[in-house]
Amino acid sequence: MKKIYKAFCAAETAVCGAAFATIVALTFMSAILRMLKVPLSWNMDLAMLLLAWASFLGADCAFRAGQMAGIDLLTRNFPKKAQNTVSLVILAAILTALLFFAHFGIKLVRSDYNRQYSSLPISFSWATLSLPVAAISMIVSTLLKIKNCIRAYGEQRDRHITK
Template sequence: MTGMKKAYETFCKVEETLVKVFLMGIVVFVFSSAIFRTIGSPLNWAVDMSMLFFAWMVFLGADVAMRHTELVNVDLFFRRFPDKAQMGIYLLWQVLILAFLGMLVAYGVPLTIESSKRLFQTMTISYSWATLSVPVGSVLMMVTTVIKIVRTWTTKTIGRGGAGECC
């Protein structure tokens, strides 16, 4: 199990690095595009590349956010319940998240296949590279959610996440 945990921790670091690279890429592409447009030589491909990076940054970033924090939580309301009720609500909420993510995968895969013939306007790559972020990111968030459910079930405490927490 330690080898699997180590591999997952490495994956988490790679994922976080990718999110940072995508964000920085978007900033560079949009800024460069604006500068070059101002001087009369627009970089039309930069907008498409930004859209591609944005799609992946959103879904990978959502997985990172789910791992580090309680992404969706109404704490003021939640804390008024007894501990056992909090546990039940928390686990129910995680199951609902799993169901929603499952629907994103179920609809995202056909969308990716359908988008395979569509190309970005200025690049010769398929738009399915952008739409693939939906099912891939959703599967990654499902893994994160299952880890949270298992951890909560085995420790009988609701994990609050935290900086650096991976698994």
């Protein structure tokens, strides 16, 4: 199971990188072509589609790596047990929000099914699908973080008993 998760994480990171590189290339190409008086309408829509996927999947990559903005000014001086308690409360709140994002994101995908991009022959639901997919991915990451916090409680308890 760990190999599958690691492969998924690597694929997610690769998709984010490829999407970001494509966004940069499309935007640069659009600027050059507009300067040459040859505007393209589809490249900005494709860049926005890729931006939705790159930003939401990138949020999971950053969250998983612990690179999200956090304020530990107050908690860094707490005892380890208190730090773990605060982390568990915050992770529970994040998990709750992600469950709402996944649920309502799926509803949004369904409602956007008939909506089309103006210059692309695809449904706009491909862009909105990035929200529930990333939310489900972040739910897995959050559950793993919760598991690690609970494991840290057990290790602290074991150290306290053996002393």
